[in-house]
Amino acid sequence: MVLTGVCSLHIQPPLPAIPNVKNTNIETVRTDLLHNFNTPFELKQIHSYIIKTNNNEKYSILPLNRVASVCALSCDFDYAQSIIQRVSPSHYDEIVIWNSCLKTFAEGDNPIHALLLFSQLSHYDIRPDTFTFSFVLKACSLLSHLVTGSLVHALVEKLGFQSDLFLQNTILHMYASCGLTHVAQRFFDKMPRRDVVSWNIIITHLTKQDQIQLAHALFDQMPKRSVRSWTAMIAGYVQCGRPKEAIRLFTLMEEAGEKPNEVTVVALLAACADLGALDLGRRVHEYLNKCGFGKNVRVCNTLIDMYIKCGCLEIAQKVFAGMEERTIVSWSAMIGGLAMHGQGEEALKLFSSMSRIGIRPNGITFIGLLHACSHMGLINEGRRFFNSMTRDYGIIPQIEHYGCMVDLLSRSGLLQEAHEFIKNMPIKANGVVWGALLGGCKVHKNVELAEEAIKHLLVLDPLNDGYYVVLSNIYADAGRWEDAARVRKLMRDQGVKKTPGWSSISVDGSVHEFVAGDAAHPQAEEIYEKWQQLLKQLKLRGYVPDTKVVLLDMEEDKKEHVLYRHSEKLAVVFGLMNTPPGTPIRIMKNLRVCEDCHAALKLISEINNRDIIVRDRNRFHCFKDGSCSCREYW
């Protein structure tokens, strides 16, 4: 077996009696051990004193499991074991102390220690109980240690514990954690008795395996549901990119009279963030303040993320400022959020504050920093961060970091350097990396390198319509219409269709979604009428329709007609018509904003004295007084 011979069992010599341990009253000593002493050193002092008195009767009433588990927690493995060994069955239930240490290890930073300790149990004439197995199986789950987990399962059956429901659930969880879906499902099917925990384990596992439909089918069959059952399904829908279903399920949960807890709230806020559903997000915020969940770090982190992704950077900053405790997730979310909103300088300042107080960044913090540099064109700063992450923090750059670097170099026009950078990468470039180079080629009109990038992209990500569109745009921009047509034909031949663009806006809690040329909206006629009025004002201020963004083969005036019906324009006009003057208009878009809409929205913000906040696929554009927060850099 893998676990033998690692731990040495020996009794450590008792520590010398400490002068300040003078109290010989055993009850006081017990109280001290239970409540007043917390460090292994203090506990050892008392323990050694008891050993010195050599009074086994006294020993018998001491909470040795606490002493042992505190020592175990600080990785004083030998001392913990010496306590275990010292206990004699007549005076203390030995297995309780073993279990106590196993629990401490299983729940600590190194669950492998629980397995090592368990392997030593076979050297003694002590029978493990259900608690013993539950802790060991927990460690197996955390470590995804299938070999040991299966052996423990066999041992559970051999010793006749197989009918214990607690253990059955723990075994089920172990198989699920080890990724054995079929084994877990078979085990679940054969369970003679199941409770709500059994159902929750299998449902959660299926959602994590992207088997959301199967999970929902089981959820529907559950004889009884708990908050955790609802939460598992809601979180599952968010994880598999179906936030609308998550919110729908939450409504059903409320109707069923179930109260959400912190975890439900986190899942719900994540769904709001994905959808840009600010109204619901705000209501959840009010709710969690009422429930007292507002101090929970994870809840606050998700709240920050929700406000950032709904375009409310200032509220996110307020939540961040009000947090009593912050983790690296809080800092990274805020740094990434500032970058996304075009406030790169603030992102870098926040990183400095974080470093000053000794918080260590992680890989995701650096993605935020590199984005910030990219959006501001801070090439040297970006290079410095990229080098620093490994040199100063031991963080190995992942493909995402390389993607950020290529983006940074390409956007700044250092296309050859970006290309060299890709060629020298220690890991194989993916579609995102080559796509970043292609994006830079579009901005800086480099047809040759664009063709090089597309060569790789057609292999790596042939069904992604975005790359064909960009290349076709590059050709059109260079006046190479035949090549542009060739790309469109290639797209058709490959069966690649352009993802239809949509924009949405939330008014009075209802989400209105628009596609290009939308005629289905009840206010469609008024929207187009209002647009025609607005167009006159735009043209007076110098707006010229940028028809090159239209890839279709058609006459100029028809292209203009297409442009005027882009979904973000329709959504903004709808917003102007249906929200009070002076209030911000928030738009969500599934693709990137096109150049023409970008130019138009800048002028619309000025003409109507409105802030227009657009979240596109990559970042935020905040149009205000005729300019955009992205500073034309997107």
Added chain:
DNA sequence: TTAGGGTTAG
């Protein structure tokens, strides 16, 4: 002294 869920990027 035992079982199940959550955050930043993409």
